[in-house]
Amino acid sequence: MIFKLVGLSAFVGVLSLCAAYKITPNVIDGVPSILNITTEPFIKIGTGYYFIQTKLPQNWHAAFESCRQMEAVLIAFESLEEMEMIWKHLSAMNPVRPFWTAGTDFAEQDKHVWFSNGQPVPSILWREGEPNNFENNEHCDNIYVTQGFGLNDDECAKLFYYVCKAPQPKTASFIVW
Ligand code: BGC
Numbered sequence: 001m002i003f004k005l006v007g008l009s010a011f012v013g014v015l016s017l018c019a020a021y022k023i024t025p026n027v028i029d030g031v032p033s034i035l036n037i038t039t040e041p042f043i044k045i046g047t048g049y050y051f052i053q054t055k056l057p058q059n060w061h062a063a064f065e066s067c068r069q070m071e072a073v074l075i076a077f078e079s080l081e082e083m084e085m086i087w088k089h090l091s092a093m094n095p096v097r098p099f100w101t102a103g104t105d106f107a108e109q110d111k112h113v114w115f116s117n118g119q120p121v122p123s124i125l126w127r128e129g130e131p132n133n134f135e136n137n138e139h140c141d142n143i144y145v146t147q148g149f150g151l152n153d154d155e156c157a158k159l160f161y162y163v164c165k166a167p168q169p170k171t172a173s174f175i176v177w
């Protein structure tokens with residue numbers, strides 16, 4: 001990355017020496033569709049890019065690793081709106097299993113945080129009556145769209161689907177004139 005930036009700066013430097021060009025840098029969120037660049041296997045939902053695994057159910061730890069192998073993370077909902085949007089999308093797929101999220105209370109019992117970013121799981125996101133740490137053995141959080149809206153803590157060893165979220169892509173360009 002650094003080398004690419006050095007290369008780009010050198011190119012821009014040489015260009016500016018050759019003629020009195022004005023160079024205007026431009027960085028935008030997302031991938032403009034005009035570029036025809038694929039984001040597969042990530043799909044765009046709202047402004048984010050997500051990978052939805054419904055073929056190979058995995059336990060929570062394996063799901064976490066699978067997302068990291070793709071340079072992504074298990075989903076950590078940043079807002080109620082984001083969770084509602086993803087919920088709607090997943091519902092339309094009629095999935096037969098829940099989806100793992102990044103939520104866990106590994107570090108401190110009953111204190112659920114997104115393991116992908118360390119932030120607390122907002123209390124507004126829980127399904128009524130959850131988290132209940134059923135049979136004192138539930139430390140990983142999922143959503144199950146065929147049940148009521150909200151997160152549920154569950155057994156980490158269960159084989160569920162999962163959703164990964166990619167880092168927000170940026171498109172950088174510069175205009176030379
Ligand atoms: C409970 C959940 C629990 C799940 C385990 C449900 O009936 O409401 O809290 O996580 O069973 O399978």
Ligand code: CA
Nearest residue numbers: 132133152153
């Ligand atoms: Ca539970």
